[in-house]
Amino acid sequence: MRTDIFARLDREPEPPKIVAPRMSRHRAALFGGTLAFYLAIVFAVLVTSWLVALDWKVMLFRPYQQWPELHAFLDYYVVLGQRGPTAVMVACWLGWRSWRQHTLRPLLVLGTSLLLLNVTVGAVKLGLGRLGPHYATQIGSAEMFAGGDIFPSGHTANAVVTWGILAYLATTPRARRYLSAVSATVSLGVGLTTVYIGTHWLSDVVLGWAAGLLILLALPWFEPLIARAESWIFDVREQWRARRRAVRQVRAPGVVPQPVLLPQSIAAEGAALAAGPGTPAAHPHPHLATGARARAHHAPTVCPERPQPAQAGQAGPMTGG
Numbered sequence: 001m002r003t004d005i006f007a008r009l010d011r012e013p014e015p016p017k018i019v020a021p022r023m024s025r026h027r028a029a030l031f032g033g034t035l036a037f038y039l040a041i042v043f044a045v046l047v048t049s050w051l052v053a054l055d056w057k058v059m060l061f062r063p064y065q066q067w068p069e070l071h072a073f074l075d076y077y078v079v080l081g082q083r084g085p086t087a088v089m090v091a092c093w094l095g096w097r098s099w100r101q102h103t104l105r106p107l108l109v110l111g112t113s114l115l116l117l118n119v120t121v122g123a124v125k126l127g128l129g130r131l132g133p134h135y136a137t138q139i140g141s142a143e144m145f146a147g148g149d150i151f152p153s154g155h156t157a158n159a160v161v162t163w164g165i166l167a168y169l170a171t172t173p174r175a176r177r178y179l180s181a182v183s184a185t186v187s188l189g190v191g192l193t194t195v196y197i198g199t200h201w202l203s204d205v206v207l208g209w210a211a212g213l214l215i216l217l218a219l220p221w222f223e224p225l226i227a228r229a230e231s232w233i234f235d236v237r238e239q240w241r242a243r244r245r246a247v248r249q250v251r252a253p254g255v256v257p258q259p260v261l262l263p264q265s266i267a268a269e270g271a272a273l274a275a276g277p278g279t280p281a282a283h284p285h286p287h288l289a290t291g292a293r294a295r296a297h298h299a300p301t302v303c304p305e306r307p308q309p310a311q312a313g314q315a316g317p318m319t320g321g
Contacts, residue, residue, distance in 0.1 A: 015102040018171065020223040031217040038210040045130075045151070045203050048142045055201040056140060059133040063196045074193045081155035081190035086162040087114060094169070104230045106169050112222050113161050116215045121157050124211070125149040133198050153200045153208030159187035160212025168216060187212065 021027075044051040064071055079085055087110075094106035130151035131143040144151075163183035170176035191205035200208075 011100050012102065016171070018101075018103065018105065020105075020227070021168070021220045022223075023220040027217055027220065031214065034210055034213050034217060038207065038214060041203060041207045041210065042124075042128075045142050046144060048140075051203050052142045053140065055133075055203050058195060058202050059136075059198065062198070064198060067196075070196070074196055078155065078190060078193045078197070080163075080186055081159035081194075083114075083154070083158045083162075086158065090162050090165060093166075097169075104233060105226060108226045108229055109169060109219065110165055112226060113165055113215055113219060116218070116222075117157060117161050117212070120215065121152060121154055121208075121211050124152060125154065130201075130204075132204075133201060150200055151204050151207065152211045153191060153194055153204040155194050155200075156187060156191035156205050156208030157212040157215075159183075159190040160209060161215050163187060164212065164216045168219060 023031075041051070091107065091110060094110055097106045098104055126149060128151050129145045129147050129149070131137070131146045131148035132150040135148065136143050137146075160183070163186050164180070167176050167179035167183050170179050187209065191200075191208060194200040195202055195205055
């Protein structure tokens with residue numbers, strides 16, 4: 001029976017040397033290009049350009065009526081872009097990696113990316129206020145600033161970030177290539193699924209892809225902060241462990257703490273005993289005087305010596321007569 005397969009489930013003896021990605025020139029150029037593309041999509045929708053006309057054509061085509069046999073499957077598939085279930089699944093995997101490698105970096109990177117996702121995508125959603133296809137009021141309109149919250153697509157951006165984190169945290173180039181292809185396929189399918197079921201415009205999905213990619217490209221800027229947070233958490237853990245060890249040593253069985261008498265209490269008790277039970281001694285503290293009197297009251301009484309009777313056969317004192 002082969003056991004080398006299950007050996008990888010054990011903890012590594014030492015934390016591996018993980019090199020965090022840096023913001024290289026290539027990555028910075030990709031970030032700048034993606035940001036320009038993001039702003040161009042927003043501008044095209046704001047001015048009601050040809051992109052908005054394409055949105056309406058796709059919506060009026062009603063893909064869910066053209067291919068109704070796919071609807072049941074895609075209703076489940078779109079969950080891969082829902083924030084709650086995907087975050088739990090990925091967090092479980094990254095939690096096991098953190099335990100195995102003695103590091104909190106995978107979980108901290110996931111938390112940072114989700115925080116950036118909620119802040120950036122949520123702010124744009126609420127700021128632009130675009131209505132979805134099911135709530136559109138005027139054909140050909142961009143439906144902006146109408147109280148909606150679907151631009152960009154949160155499902156699409158979440159799929160890009162959540163599954164792209166696995167590729168970002170990969171430790172080998174081969175694993176990074178495979179996981180990048182898988183995450184791109186999943187996020188592409190989730191975005192097109194939202195267009196199929198009619199919950200998002202096509203431009204919402206395109207902007208969601210760009211928003212998720214921007215977060216992944218910007219993560220190297222947050223690596224120093226993540227490293228400091230991990231170091232601080234480990235320091236707090238060591239302090240907590242040290243306090244627990246100290247408490248266990250104090251509460252160990254067989255160790256009885258001895259009372260410590262202060263110098264003034266020792267002097268007060270000596271003065272009280274020297275003066276006798278009838279003479280009160282001056283004590284600097286009332287509670288010390290009370291304790292001394294209580295101990296003097298319970299002290300054993302010593303009787304004065306009495307003359308012993310003469311024993312038989314022993315001559316008594318000589319008397320004249």
